[in-house]
Amino acid sequence: MNPESRPLLALDGVCVAYRHHEVVHDVSLDVASGEVVALIGPSGAGKSSLLRAINFLEPPSKGRVVLEGAEVGGSRRSLDALRRDVGMVFQSFNLFPHLTALQNVMLAPVHTLGVSKEQARERAMRQLTHVGLAEHAHVKPGKCSGGQQQRIAIARALAMEPKVMLFDEPTSALDPELGAEVLATMRSLAAEGMTMVVVTHEMHFAEDVADRVVFMADGRIVEQNAAGKLMRDPQHPRTQRFLNAVRNR
Amino acid sequence: MSMLSEWQDYLPDFLDGLGVTLELTAVSLLVGLPLGLALALAMAAPRRAVRWPAILLVEVGRGAPALVVLYFVYYGLPQLSLTWSSFVCAAIALGFTTAAYTADIFRAGINSIPVGHREACQALGLSHSKELRLVVLPQAIRVVIPPLVGFCILLYQGTSLAFAVSVPELLSRAYSQASITYQFTATLTLAGLVYGAISLAAVALMRARWPRRAPTVAGAALPPERPDRTNPSWETTSERRER
Numbered sequence: 001m002n003p004e005s006r007p008l009l010a011l012d013g014v015c016v017a018y019r020h021h022e023v024v025h026d027v028s029l030d031v032a033s034g035e036v037v038a039l040i041g042p043s044g045a046g047k048s049s050l051l052r053a054i055n056f057l058e059p060p061s062k063g064r065v066v067l068e069g070a071e072v073g074g075s076r077r078s079l080d081a082l083r084r085d086v087g088m089v090f091q092s093f094n095l096f097p098h099l100t101a102l103q104n105v106m107l108a109p110v111h112t113l114g115v116s117k118e119q120a121r122e123r124a125m126r127q128l129t130h131v132g133l134a135e136h137a138h139v140k141p142g143k144c145s146g147g148q149q150q151r152i153a154i155a156r157a158l159a160m161e162p163k164v165m166l167f168d169e170p171t172s173a174l175d176p177e178l179g180a181e182v183l184a185t186m187r188s189l190a191a192e193g194m195t196m197v198v199v200t201h202e203m204h205f206a207e208d209v210a211d212r213v214v215f216m217a218d219g220r221i222v223e224q225n226a227a228g229k230l231m232r233d234p235q236h237p238r239t240q241r242f243l244n245a246v247r248n249r
Numbered sequence: 250m251s252m253l254s255e256w257q258d259y260l261p262d263f264l265d266g267l268g269v270t271l272e273l274t275a276v277s278l279l280v281g282l283p284l285g286l287a288l289a290l291a292m293a294a295p296r297r298a299v300r301w302p303a304i305l306l307v308e309v310g311r312g313a314p315a316l317v318v319l320y321f322v323y324y325g326l327p328q329l330s331l332t333w334s335s336f337v338c339a340a341i342a343l344g345f346t347t348a349a350y351t352a353d354i355f356r357a358g359i360n361s362i363p364v365g366h367r368e369a370c371q372a373l374g375l376s377h378s379k380e381l382r383l384v385v386l387p388q389a390i391r392v393v394i395p396p397l398v399g400f401c402i403l404l405y406q407g408t409s410l411a412f413a414v415s416v417p418e419l420l421s422r423a424y425s426q427a428s429i430t431y432q433f434t435a436t437l438t439l440a441g442l443v444y445g446a447i448s449l450a451a452v453a454l455m456r457a458r459w460p461r462r463a464p465t466v467a468g469a470a471l472p473p474e475r476p477d478r479t480n481p482s483w484e485t486t487s488e489r490r491e492r
Contacts, residue, residue, distance in 0.1 A: 057368055080374055083372060087372075088372035090365060090369065092363075092365050094369035095369075096388075098387050098388050107384075108374060112373055112375055156373070157372075157373075160374070
């Protein structure tokens with residue numbers, strides 16, 4: 001297989017279980033380089049669990065995660081490699097409140113990648129500028145708005161120069177106005193060709209920005225298609241019901 | 250002779266005793282706090298072989314009265330040919346008790362860090378030790394300072410137990426003065442005032458620094474202020490475990 005056609009990220013028969021309760025059943029999904037995939041579906045559908053399985057925050061109970069052709073295993077080394085290459089943005093930002101924005105962004109390049117402090121600072125400033133927050137570099141997260149905090153969190157993930165970015169409902173904790181600034185940042189990232197997997201309830205974002213939309217319910221992929229097609233012309237009755245409910249809200 | 254003039258006579262000796270009391274408090278803390286932190290980290294270790302001995306030590310240290318521990322070190326260990334001066338014995342015993350109690354304070358502080366912060370560390374590829382050193386402990390230390398100061402005040406008062414193994418600390422000075430003059434009320438009142446002055450000064454300093462979280466003399470602190478409880482990122486590790 002030539003590298004062009006090989007997916008950047010492949011999930012193969014992934015199951016996720018908490019204790020003995022399985023919440024994601026046998027999901028397979030390929031993500032091509034530069035592709036933006038939106039995961040949508042009702043709460044409890046297993047979207048976030050699936051996303052967390054990709055970077056082993058919830059190690060899959062069955063199945064394989066393959067990044068650039070290499071299977072991610074349980075070994076420390078393969079896990080370290082995975083987490084260098086996969087950035088994650090959380091619903092609740094999870095910034096470190098005792099550090100400034102700049103220190104938050106610099107932390108992992110210095111302590112995970114071993115980049116020198118000067119280089120890391122430069123890299124961090126570049127990413128903060130990227131998300132439009134250079135002037136907040138020396139401010140602690142507690143003094144920033146939710147939207148700014150989430151953009152700092154995006155800069156923190158980008159500073160690792162990941163190959164894939166995972167977003168776990170990045171705007172759910174924000175009001176629509178602050179959410180919009182985060183979505184704008186994500187939009188420009190997508191335009192720059194970043195590979196992204198986004199769990200979201202923002203249907204406009206899914207339709208406008210994602211290349212492909214995957215609809216999940218009850219721990220399985222029900223339907224997936226090009227974004228415009230799935231959003232306008234869903235085939236499966238479960239998808240139709242969900243999208244109707246969202247539209248009529 | 251009025252009580253005040255008696256106090257004048259006692260005071261120089263009592264201040265010497267206070268010096269020993271403060272020294273014993275400091276040495277017990279120097280022994281106990283690092284050990285307490287180590288025990289707290291061991292109690293949170295993934296490996297059972299590390300976790301269980303730490304839990305056992307902490308439970309023994311919290312379960313046994315400090316005086317029993319003190320007698321054990323002073324009278325018990327010499328039977329195993331381990332003999333130290335009374336001051337060293339008191340420092341070991343109180344240091345052990347300090348470790349056991351502060352381990353629980355440190356553990357609570359570590360558990361109060363939102364689980365999302367630890368997940369963010371993992372997602373950024375930070376090792377477990379860097380996660381602790383760079384993210385968890387710097388935040389946990391801020392949380393535990395008020396209860397730790399509360400414990401230090403209790404320990405300071407608890408050093409009076411060392412009287413039982415004849416360390417020449419404050420209470421033993423009061424008792425020996427009283428055994429000469431039979432003025433138990435005057436000597437013990439003065440000793441109480443000296444203990445109280447230092448304790449209250451420490452609490453006053455705390456209140457100036459952390460108005461809401463300062464301990465009372467009894468060592469209890471109000472619950473720390475928490476930000477927006479509805480934000481899931483503030484779910485703590487212990488809350489996540491319950492869920």
